[in-house]
Amino acid sequence: EAGVAQSPRYKIIEKRQSVAFWCNPISGHATLYWYQQILGQGPKLLIQFQNNGVVDDSQLPKDRFSAERLKGVDSTLKIQPAKLEDSAVYLCASSLSSLSREQFFGPGTRLTVL
Amino acid sequence: QQQVKQSPQSLIVQKGGISIINCAYENTAFDYFPWYQQFPGKGPALLIAIRPDVSEKKEGRFTISFNKSAKQFSLHIMDSQPGDSATYFCAASTRGNTPLVFGKGTRLSVIA
Numbered sequence: 738e739a740g741v742a743q744s745p746r747y748k749i750i751e752k753r754q755s756v757a758f759w760c761n762p763i764s765g766h767a768t769l770y771w772y773q774q775i776l777g778q779g780p781k782l783l784i785q786f787q788n789n790g791v792v793d794d795s796q797l798p799k800d801r802f803s804a805e806r807l808k809g810v811d812s813t814l815k816i817q818p819a820k821l822e823d824s825a826v827y828l829c830a831s832s833l834s835s836l837s838r839e840q841f842f843g844p845g846t847r848l849t850v851l
Numbered sequence: 852q853q854q855v856k857q858s859p860q861s862l863i864v865q866k867g868g869i870s871i872i873n874c875a876y877e878n879t880a881f882d883y884f885p886w887y888q889q890f891p892g893k894g895p896a897l898l899i900a901i902r903p904d905v906s907e908k909k910e911g912r913f914t915i916s917f918n919k920s921a922k923q924f925s926l927h928i929m930d931s932q933p934g935d936s937a938t939y940f941c942a943a944s945t946r947g948n949t950p951l952v953f954g955k956g957t958r959l960s961v962i963a
């Protein structure tokens with residue numbers, strides 16, 4: 738069974754530029770999460786989707802971050818404009834359904850903002 | 852507000868020894884407590900999880916001990932091996948498909 742796929746794996750940008758990350762969850766998984774993991778800390782939820790609807794985006798900095806999950810499969814997370822403090826690993830995770838507690842994580846995208 | 856406090860931040864254990872990582876929580880609505888293992892350049896992977904209706908769960912060399920009254924839970928790695936060297940995160944979530952709240956992580960190094 739293929740795992741959660743993410744791309745790109747690494748990205749370096751200048752502050753104020755924009756960047757987008759892509760996630761393909763495990764086939765059949767209805768719930769998709771984006772987490773931000775700053776160096777030395779645990780992952781922190783940015784947004785949670787159930788199929789193509791947003792369940793929780795309370796911690797998403799909406800003035801610069803946006804995410805979508807069209808057709809309830811792939812998802813993209815965008816940052817525009819990026820700030821230095823956005824340097825982190827962005828992790829995508831998926832779970833089978835709203836009743837499943839186990840989350841499967843992708844390898845992440847390491848973003849460096851200069 | 853950090854809802855799950857994890858300690859120690861780093862841990863060095865001799866091969867064959869026992870590694871112990873502790874976590875404490877405040878939210879009594881938490882009802883699912885997983886531990887994740889993360890290797891450099893990889894995403895976290897579920898190691899073992901427990902619910903508050905049991906006090907201990909064992910899977911191979913990994914054991915979770917849970918103390919509901921103290922609001923604490925811990926991971927024990929028996930016969931620690933160099934391949935166990937990784938960062939370990941405790942986490943918690945409440946009922947109803949809510950997101951995981953993670954601790955800050957413990958970097959474990961097992962030396963021969």
